Amino acid sequence: MMIDGLVPDPRRPGSTRVLVGGRAAWTVPADVVVALGLTEGAPLGGEAMARLDAAAEEEGAMRSALRSLERRAHGTRELARKLERKGHAPAAVEASIERLGRLGLLDDLAFARSYASARSARGRGPERLRHDLAAMAVPAEVICQVVNELQAGISDPLAQPRALAQKRVAQLKGLSAEARRRRLAAFLARRGFHGAEVRGVMEAVLREG
DSSP states (O other): OBOOEEEEOTTSTTEEEEEETTEEEEEEEHHHHHHHTOOTTOBOOHHHHHHHHHHHHHHHHHHHHHHHHHHSOOOHHHHHHHHHHTTOOHHHHHHHHHHHHHTTOOOHHHHHHHHHHHHHHTTOOHHHHHHHHHHTTOOHHHHHHHHHHHHHTOSOTTHHHHHHHHHHHHTOTTSOHHHHHHHHHHHHHHTTOOSHHHHHHHHHHHHHO
16 A cells, blocks of 8 residues: 555644545644654555554544534543544543643633533532532542632622522412422522521521512
């Protein structure tokens, strides 16, 4: 098998197309071509082809990861799972995740802080945030740090569940007292608010309503 040409990929800066038989057989980072010493008209051995296969698979996983990151931020394990579901080889996924980390494009702490801040503003409590971040495989120590930071920055941690409870109680008029209590408790729990203090807020709001 001979190399027909080595041409820059116009859609992927820093990548090179390795042409064989008149078509692009591999698209790999330009430094891989240099490392393998590939030249036009030279034969391709089995070892070089295997390395090109691996490099092309890693490049594909990397591009897929970058497209996902363009749409929104991801946690490390969440992104790895997404790449695996898309059919990328485990070795390619691992290599691309490591590469993104070295480039500073993947940071679990920054992701968790951004996610928690945005969802807290939408009415999600600390327990719901812990659950959601854990479901995205964010490390436990990162979750603990982020939720603690968020709670420390709130002057009145009961203000949000109180406001949510007041709004929800207004929607439950006409129901029996027990039904209102049950539904309100379930609503606050789904939002991630529970515990003795939250129950106290709930009971106060029910009495006012």
